[in-house]
Amino acid sequence: MSTFTLDTATSRATPSPVPGKRMTVPSLKGRKQDGRTEQPIVMLTAYTMRMAQLLDPHCDLLLVGDSLGQVIYGLPSTVPVTLEMMCAHGAAVVRGSWHALVAVDMPFGSYEGSPEQAFASAARLMKETGCAAVKLEGGEAMVPTVRFLADRGIPVIGHVGLTPQAVNTLGGYGARGRSEAEAAKILADARAVADAGAFAIVAEGVLEGIATEITRAVPVPVIGIGASAECDGQVLVTEDMLGLFERTPRFVKRYDDLAARIGQAVEAYAAEVRERRFPTTDQTYRPKPA
Template identity: 60%
Template sequence: MSATGSPKRLTPRRIQAMKGGTPIVCLTAYTTPMARLLDRHCDLLLVGDSLGMVLYGMESTIGVTLDMMIAHGQAVMRGARRSCVVVDMPFGTYQETRELAYRNAVRILQETGCDAVKLEGGEEMAETIAFLVARGIPVMGHIGLMPQQVNTSGGYRSVGHSAEEAETIRRDAKAVSDAGVFSIVVEGTVEALAQNVTASLAVPTIGIGASVHCDGQILVCDDLLGLLSEFTPRFVKRYDELGARIDAAVEIYADEVRSRSFPSEDHVFKPRG
């Protein structure tokens, strides 16, 4: 506990120290109310650029802007007290030069107060990651299926099926680990390969559509809760169907409004005596 009596936030260093121990529990969060609900159960909350698709109805994450990520990062930080909070760097904010990546990462940390940033990429991003880490910016890596690269990689598909793909993923994992990331998201990767990569690294792997043997797991919270009605990926387990429950509740509300049974006497104000 901190001096104020609130739980002490998990840091990137503490997340890294969880390698090989109790699995690390991670979920996405985009808003203050959801962050408050998730915080006591999770070790890490990711403000993912998936918010473009989940909240804004975009076809991919490509259209997400830095301002959007900062606004939602600020919202999540208002609700998180214990979890390590990581904010995605959106497409185009870090690939051009390491200096551009540094300026944008600094802006994210300064304006949100989050604990770290996450960026996608393997060997090609190792130099940039090392540049950021050397200047005090904790970085979470992301390899395997990389949503920001769907336009060049052939869409959303699992990876690591061929010997060539598997070798690329192994090299990517080693490169970003050596560059200094505190953990690595491994997405949409063949199970045996994800397990092998996890065993080969000194930093934790966080699986999503990967292996149960990863050091932790992450899902998009809205997928887990059944709030998204679109296609559900194979790797998602729905723990509730809140979307259907919300639909049913709103249907009852609409019926009561139209029948004038709401508001009832219990929900209106009377003149004071």
């Protein structure tokens, strides 16, 4: 197994082989014993090699989320994201990590048509990126697809509750499960996806009580986002928790304010350039003494 670390003597991203062992699907699934996970699963999104390098030592699972549509490309939703985008970013994250299991989102339109379509898309993602798992959205309707993939050796993470790819049907990104019928549907979705062979499930944007009930109801780890501290793990969009955007979703805790710090650094750089105080002799090349 290899990791990719910075070698500043040569380039910004020169691979340096280091012995190590990645997290595996069985090891993550096995965290949950008798309905409880003693050591919660730490999961964050990553879209680039460098971010993967920084997150990898601290995470069990890195998700190359289709949220890259908004975070990286400035798209209005995840719907326009393509399989090519996911392949490119997934490969970068795998190259930048060695410890965490890397999972890649299957983008909208790449798996809903049929189990066979889903297998072709998932196989391409795994071949081109080196990832260990894929994630797809949907509940009971996706059961045949989840089972088809799992039976053919493709580890699947399910995704229930608020499913961003269905934003046009849902009418927005509000919390799900406020009615009894919707709450029952989300719970049934989670059970169905777990029974079909998903090794973990993301529960997004659901009322706390529903997330707790799902966690207790299924034998596989449930990873929450805008859900409950009682889930078997947590995931956030890294750029949100680092404070890189002005708007912070209600369920996000900002662990830093990188946007402000980056702005201050660039302001200082711009001032030095305009005043001809950068570069100095420390940053320029001069003839060597004879």
